[in-house]
Amino acid sequence: KEKVEITKEQQALMKVILDAYNRHQIPQDMAKKLLQDQYSAEENFLLLTEMATSQVQVLVEFTKNIPGFLTLDREDQIALLKGSAVEAMFLRSAQVFSRKMPNGHTEVLEERIRKSGISEEFITPMFNFYKSIGELHMMQEEQALLTTITILTPDRPYVKDQQAVERLQETILDVLRKLCVLQHPQEPQYFARLLGRLTELRTLSHYHAEMLTSWRVNDHKFTPLLCEIWDVQ
Numbered sequence: 001k002e003k004v005e006i007t008k009e010q011q012a013l014m015k016v017i018l019d020a021y022n023r024h025q026i027p028q029d030m031a032k033k034l035l036q037d038q039y040s041a042e043e044n045f046l047l048l049t050e051m052a053t054s055q056v057q058v059l060v061e062f063t064k065n066i067p068g069f070l071t072l073d074r075e076d077q078i079a080l081l082k083g084s085a086v087e088a089m090f091l092r093s094a095q096v097f098s099r100k101m102p103n104g105h106t107e108v109l110e111e112r113i114r115k116s117g118i119s120e121e122f123i124t125p126m127f128n129f130y131k132s133i134g135e136l137h138m139m140q141e142e143q144a145l146l147t148t149i150t151i152l153t154p155d156r157p158y159v160k161d162q163q164a165v166e167r168l169q170e171t172i173l174d175v176l177r178k179l180c181v182l183q184h185p186q187e188p189q190y191f192a193r194l195l196g197r198l199t200e201l202r203t204l205s206h207y208h209a210e211m212l213t214s215w216r217v218n219d220h221k222f223t224p225l226l227c228e229i230w231d232v233q
């Protein structure tokens with residue numbers, strides 16, 4: 001049985017990524033607002049827009065801290081950010097949602113999101129995803145590394161130097177694989193299950209694209225940053 005060991009530099013890499021990942025959470029006031037008194041569908045929608053916008057800003061900051069990311073071609077950096085923004089947000093949302101919140105908060109949060117004007121056909125797969133992530137009881141390190149792997153997906157549209165992105169992604173995949181073996185010795189398939197969630201994420205981002213079209217129809221407004229990163233309006 002091959003002895004799995006995380007090297008010193010892999011430890012350092014993980015620390016950099018985890019610190020960057022933890023530096024930004026949903027601003028408490030926003031999360032509190034989401035949990036407070038009654039809101040109309042419009043106000044809920046506006047709140048989600050606000051939260052999604054701040055999430056994109058956080059994503060850009062986080063990505064800049066991924067070792068090697070800033071050495072990539074500038075245009076490829078943009079292509080990776082645009083290609084992963086929705087997936088990164090839903091991965092982060094699932095982690096926020098599945099975090100041990102004071103009892104009853106998860107239900108209230110679920111209620112707000114359901115009552116925000118998002119069509120039912122999108123709500124169901126979204127909450128299925130949140131629950132499937134929650135069941136994994138992922139460690140912070142695993143969450144941060146999985147988000148990094150999502151961002152460093154080589155086959156996003158318009159990425160020119162895919163090999164360069166692949167090399168970075170493989171480095172992170174190796175650390176996550178070792179971490180999973182060390183943290184879940186009884187569950188040899190755990191690493192594969194984590195990567196399987198990335199496939200579920202891609203499906204969710206296709207739903208998201210459809211959702212945007214339906215919103216545009218009943219003229220829901222998004223912020224300039226969301227329009228830019230989601231290629232809408």
Ligand SMILES: CCOC(=O)c1ccc(NC(=O)c2c3c(nn2-c2ccccc2)CCN(S(=O)(=O)c2cccs2)C3)cc1
Nearest residue numbers: 024025026027045048049051052054055058092093096097
């Ligand atoms: C500062 C760091 O920010 C974070 O860490 C952060 C994490 C998660 C989120 N998540 C969300 O905004 C969010 C959305 C949805 N749920 N959901 C959510 C929020 C909390 C818990 C669980 C899920 C559904 C629809 N989208 S949407 O972008 O398609 C949208 C629909 C309408 C207008 S925008 C947004 C935001 C910030």
